[in-house]
Amino acid sequence: MTKQPGRKRDREATRARLLECARLRFARDGYDGTSVRDVAGDVGVDPALVFRYFGSKSGLFSDAMATSQEAVVLPDGPVEELPAKLLHQLVFEDWAEYAGEHPLIAMLRSASHEDMRDRVRQQVCDGYLGVLSELAEGNDDKDLRTELFGAWLLGIGILRTAVGTPSLTKATEADLTPHLASVAKALFGRDIPV
Amino acid sequence: MTKQPGRKRDREATRARLLECARLRFARDGYDGTSVRDVAGDVGVDPALVFRYFGSKSGLFSDAMATSQEAVVLPDGPVEELPAKLLHQLVFEDWAEYAGEHPLIAMLRSASHEDMRDRVRQQVCDGYLGVLSELAEGNDDKDLRTELFGAWLLGIGILRTAVGTPSLTKATEADLTPHLASVAKALFGRDIPV
DNA sequence: TCCTCAAGTCATCGATCGGTGACTTACCTG
DNA sequence: CAGGTAAGTCACCGATCGATGACTTGAGGA
Structure with a gap:
């Protein structure tokens, strides 16, 4: 889950990886105990990308929990x-x-x-x-x-x-x-x- | 629970009020959602006093929960x-x-x-x-x-x-x-x- | 090949946090 | 009334947070 220099640029794949790591972080450490930098660091991506994709931290949280519901x-x-x-x-x-x-x-x-x-x-x-x-x-x-x-x-x-x-x-x-x-x-x- | 200019200087009473407000805050907003400034503001006292009495935020938390157990x-x-x-x-x-x-x-x-x-x-x-x-x-x-x-x-x-x-x-x-x-x-x- | 547009990065802001040390004020005692 | 001591305050530090906008890089089509 760390940054791989040669990985492809795939918006949907990166988005999915962000949601996956966000689910784990939010579940383990809670909302307040999870920072956007943590999640982005897990995926190996810049924290600013999280805001580009999800708008805000709570947006990331909502999307992560919405996709977890389907699971x-x-x-x-x-x-x-x-x-x-x-x-x-x-x-x-x-x-x-x-x-x-x-x-x-x-x-x-x-x-x-x-x-x-x-x-x-x-x-x-x-x-x-x-x-x-x-x-x-x-x-x-x-x-x-x-x-x-x-x-x-x-x-x-x-x-x-x-x-x-x-x-x-x-x-x-x-x-x-x-x-x-x-x-x-x-x-x-x-x-x-x- | 706000600052009253004419109140007496009573260490134990102030300490007890801090613990009381801390219990309510920690219970309602959780540990991360509660700031030392919040608790001190409820009592109407300077935040630095919390550190003088309890050493740290976690010290305040421990003491607040210890006294709650007796309740x-x-x-x-x-x-x-x-x-x-x-x-x-x-x-x-x-x-x-x-x-x-x-x-x-x-x-x-x-x-x-x-x-x-x-x-x-x-x-x-x-x-x-x-x-x-x-x-x-x-x-x-x-x-x-x-x-x-x-x-x-x-x-x-x-x-x-x-x-x-x-x-x-x-x-x-x-x-x-x-x-x-x-x-x-x-x-x-x-x-x-x- | 080169151009374009999206994916991803960088630098940085303002706010807030826990925490520290020097300072001021009020009460008690002699 | 004077002075010491403890209660309480003030200014500030370094770190971290969410968030923003300008910038760079890479892949695909003409």
Whole structure:
């Protein structure tokens, strides 16, 4: 990712590399902890180029997070397998691109600005909660129970990666699956085989 | 909280006011988003005084968070009431001193530095998880189930205050208690009246 | 080959940050 | 009332930040 004197001049490729490095930096160090010079230095390019391409630092941030949203692939398949799949994706998948943390958890680090909060909420609601809502039945408080289950998955991810609580950090996916099933049954009122 | 020309020169009182305003700033804007000049301006004092009292910005941060830890009162009483009390304290109590958010959730905003992560982990483990562990029985994975329940409470707090998910934001304490009971029963294997 | 236009660079600005040391002011004591 | 001491202030430093505009360089077409 360092400057290579003989590389070609390719606007789109350079732009993509800037976005990639920006995603990693913003996720690992947060918005304030990342400077435009850092990102440009990772790509091996002059910092002024970042402003030519993205207008401002917040523009770079928005574009980087917008492209990251496409990278999150929501699982499909039988609804009974959704909790296990979401747990795997939120907690156990190796998000090397985001310094080992899930993008959502990493984004919370930069949630000081209001637009970041809106983006996280939209991604959570339209993405994960929308998938999870297929699990809930009934009309009374379907959405609430869905969000409660999503809160659990998010809390597990945060305690594991951001806080580093001992038992959850050591736990394997197999250690969590039985509890995943029992909590899913308690919230959704039906058996969820995992 | 502005400068009052006729106020007395009281080192301890000024120091306490600095810590109070620092806690609010750090919680609301994060470590990087808070400047020493901001905190000093809130108290109505010269920024240089902050360095005279706390040595550095990180010293101010450490002292502010150390004093905040004492402010967290862990509930006691019958173990059966612990989940409801913790839920109230983590989610529904009005933490006006910390811009409406629970200190733990606010601290995650400043978790870019490593010592912040250690402090949050220590506070979670020695505090909340220690209290919750009285709920778990058996020896197989007592600690894991305790952390799983703590993860849920933390996730609820984050979805409510930091993400702003719709149903959880609107939910009252009474809306959550039945689900709190069922999940506690699922994880701890015994009835928890709430 | 040479010209053109876009990709990329360079120099620099103004603001703000954490931090330092000399200075001034107010309170307490004798 | 006088003077010492601690609380609080002032001026300033070096570094870094986001951002701007003029400049240079390289690749492709006529």
